[in-house]
Amino acid sequence: MRDGAARRPPRGTVAGDGRARGPLYRQAEEILTRRLAEGLWRPGTQLPTEQGLAALLGMSTGTVRKALAALERRRLIEKRQGIGTFVAAHTSERALFHFFRIVDLDRRKVAPSSLVLDCRTGAATTEEAALLGLGAGEEVHRVKRLRTIGEAAPILERILLPAALFPGFALPLLKPMTDELYVLYQREYGVTIARAEEGLAAVAAGEEEARLLGLVPGAPLLEIARLARDLSERTVELRVTLLDTRAHRYLAVLE
Amino acid sequence: MRDGAARRPPRGTVAGDGRARGPLYRQAEEILTRRLAEGLWRPGTQLPTEQGLAALLGMSTGTVRKALAALERRRLIEKRQGIGTFVAAHTSERALFHFFRIVDLDRRKVAPSSLVLDCRTGAATTEEAALLGLGAGEEVHRVKRLRTIGEAAPILERILLPAALFPGFALPLLKPMTDELYVLYQREYGVTIARAEEGLAAVAAGEEEARLLGLVPGAPLLEIARLARDLSERTVELRVTLLDTRAHRYLAVLE
């Protein structure tokens, strides 16, 4: 075949991006990620075709495809054969599938409902501010909710959000909460949760927790402390989940 | 360019494999996985070059590369630029990195040591046999060990193995246990752990557990119930880990 490489810049550069480094397909991935993070392409909208992106970025379709495959693995885009490539939008199903790991004793998926107990705004503690990358005393929203699975109410959650990123976040917004929170974050505030880290521990139930979850104080509970990050790797949510593991498990897959 | 497709079989077939289905690169992945599972290529040995595999399988190098990339993501092979492609061998580092998720309170990795308390062989219970895919009453090895991290001994493990797959597995073999168990499984028995599933719960410490872990009976412990599978997706190990979470956490990454 004809030599394509001879007409390329020597290495590590691409049109319009002086600070590019590494393989071309990774540069493409970074450029596209940045555009998604900046919201230039909104969730649910269609991207240019692979041919179009190749022309736009000045590279071959094969290279663009490699970048798109990486973005698809990170669940930032979705390809639909015969139709096109779309910016991934959080749906309740997706949020539950990727960010909800609680199952029943047979390790089958369960679908929770939500009951908001409280929602108020106040100053972050020093530790909270540090975790969220906020200045001292900046405001945060605090949500407390109970989650039910069938007849049981085995999950108690406390959620912390930087108020600056979620203006106007309040109880009325949560009342008709038919969707998952992450769907709400994206639709109402343009915040896309892309990754999360969870630290798990066993704790003894306190007075209030025992009352809400219907067990005796001191009973063992699974505590799940989550840091959730957006497309730009900013920590945008802290969440502590308490799970009564009499009838449920937290499922992790190692591969 | 020249038309390569016209000389290929119409669809879904490849030389020497009548039951092939789906894309060619996936057939290649399956064929290679099968050969690895059968032990035709031993861990640590070098595979044929990409050109060689392409000739062997009757497809282009691009297609072979796609299959190899998938195998590399599954950590079954390792590519080394300028040298070749090798069958992945479990090392202690790999085993700890992929199958050990316990960290300290700052979510930093820790390296555990091991103290075997007991190792004996006996009949499996009905439930154990079902999980391991064994017949009623088949024999299993049972190992109990304490794992230490620095001065602390926060981990108590009970491990169950089908005796048929691990003949001669006994205490003397474990005494000089400098390597991780999964390294031993692979080196001594040709069993490669490829995937695992863990169900987590909070439980109250029993008498013996409390004594071994140095806490009071009834204290909350994190219970991690693991099913480990080999390359052929057979369940080859059951493991229940009890973790004292006063100074450690189980870390999970969601992405």
Next chain:
DNA sequence: AAGTGGTCTAGACCACCGT
């Protein structure tokens, strides 16, 4: 210098989807 995997290209045809 020789050989390996890593990157990138160009272009064919297939499978799927909407009109």
Next chain:
DNA sequence: CGGTGGTCTAGACCACTTT
């Protein structure tokens, strides 16, 4: 039917490692 992504090929050159 026309357009999209999905698959597959052939081959060039680059970067790395060993001889």
